[in-house]
Amino acid sequence: MLADLIESLAKIVFIFTVNVGVFAPILGWVERKQSAVMQDRIGANRADILGFTAIGLFHSLADAVKLLTKEDFVPANANKFFHTLAPFIALVPAISAFAIIPFGGRYELFGREINLVIADLDVGILYVFALAGLATYGTVLAGWSSRSNWSLLGGLRASAQMLSYEVAMGLSIIGIIIVYGSLRLTDIGAAQENFFRWGIFLQPVGFIIYMTCAIAENKRIPFDIPEAESELVAGYFTEYSGMKFVMFWMAEFLEMVTISAIVTTLFFGAWHIPFVTDAMLLSWFSGFAGPNGAAALAMAVNIAVFFAKVSFFIWLQMTIRWTLPRFRYDQVMRMCWKMLLPLSLINLSITGLVVLLL
């Protein structure tokens, strides 16, 4: 019992550190540096501690200090309760979505079976969708409670966009669920040990639809119409400052990590290395490290592989962010209902038919 508790706690602390402690601030830096590289700039390099700039890494620290000490401004006519609540509703789902994502397989370590996932839920992926649905409330509430025209328009756009894309996103995943016959993400991950059974080969259309919908759900360019800074100033979070603003900002980055993690788990072989099975990995390591050491090493390798893949998809999302212009509101909606939704339905029917016939 105690061991279980410690194991869960260790996993939670690990994921929380990786996400909030490493990914969110590092992503802020990566986003700045990558955009700088793409745009022939130098990027953030001014913040220094005793003359050391550490290639701009201190900027995340400086941002944190600055935003923590900033005035927490609430507009005079705003609904104070909901105005304060909204960023929490936006951030909490983004953090908790990671609970069900397996960042490694199962390992025998000192007689204990370790399953590298915080909560191995049997509803699995549905939990992610439930949380994504909750995140919509944060955005909509932020837009509504600020009592500003720009926020209101942003909130309205967000509610329409996020709800619509959830439909197409859900349908795009059902193909994967049919193929692997499970909602549980650990099962889906384990089923992709064979390189040619990766989700991307079985469900290529599903991958494209999911990726598109996920970026739309996360409201990043080209789908950032709820914040569209040239039209709506900053959309739903126009009236937010200081830490509350950071919470929206962090929610966006964490959601980006979650999207990448889900894409990795569903479509890109989760923690597996192409052409290397878990058994092969274990047998290589057990030659010199003993059974426990081999399991620990395999675990480390798998976690590294998983996060390497996640980083790749984060990079991909950032490249898209800095390459494309922004859609118009009606175009985003048309694309969802008239293109992505029928496409995902067709994908679903064909998948169902093929699975039935085979």
Next chain:
Amino acid sequence: MSEISKDLHTEHMVINMGPSHPVTHGTVKFLATLEGETIIDLDVEIGYLHRGFEKMCENSTWQQVIPYTDRLNYVSPLINNTGYALAVEKLLGIDVPERCKYLRVIACELSRLSDHLTNVAAAGLELGAFTAFLYFVEARELVWDLIEALCGARVTVNYIRIGGLKNDLPERFEEKVKYTFKEVRRLWKDVDKLLTKNRIFIDRVRGVGAISAEEAIAYGFTGPCLRACGVPYDVRKAQPYLVYDRMDFEVPIGETGDNYDKYLVRMEEIQQSMRIVEQALAQMPDGPINVRMPQVRMEPKEKIYSRIDSLIYHFKTVIEGIKPPPGEVYLAVEGGNGELGFYLVSDGSGKPYKCRVRPPCFALTAAMPRLVKGRLLADIVPTFDMINMIGGECDR
């Protein structure tokens, strides 16, 4: 049915865009009445950058007006300089030397380059394509380096003089031009790849802000916005000034007058401007750059310090100003946004009696409600950007 529609009572949202809003650069205010996201009415309020240019001119000598013209269209100040100087020269009835004309053409085209680069870049930025923005801003930076080499300043240039120029070409200017244009062409290609065939960009700009040629003329459109409607009117071709009649360049025109055509016209004009500069540099003769009329253009400082007649002329032109004969004159040049006209009245004194500017973007801004009414809020962004309203020029 009628009861339901009575219950579903909706109100229009009146929303203030600007004067401090990301899209209203150049300082302007839109008072938009929205039904959902559809614009049913738009009221444009200008004047936030009014500095009383015309009144200021009446209180300065003819020569002192030139720095003020820098601040009209501050994205292409050299064209304003040239336009004003040409108008005063027409009033005086003088003609500048050949070399001066070529140099002015070069200056104007560099300015036009920077204007169009800025405009297309801003269009990218506002539609979320931040990378395209920075590519063209980099190109503009290089063009500004050229302008800086030419006249020592990047934005407020104050380069053209009545009857001449501040200085001749700096050393090794041709090499710098060659290098800069190579880089600008490279960046142009990058932006072309990022935007011209980008489906999202095309969706945002095509069909938006379209206007027929007749209507555009009725509104008083000139420049790239009129040419996008298919009217090949370019002051450089219609009433050639300086040495534009000796230059081989094309006037790109569009078909529908929508934002995509305006974008394409500007992109092509960037190329044509570079062609003109290259030709002008190749054809440019040697010779003086200033007229030899001490009552109009100051003589070199050595002469002023050593000769009494030069000193007297210097004193008279600085203290009293040059004195064009009484009369009035209108002269237009092709500015970054279209026909930039100067209407000058002289009463024979050293100061302009009247100095009226015909700003191209005033007419364009006036058409904003017509261009966006019935469309979505987001369509204001590319439409207003392609109009390229410059507050300094519109409000003066």
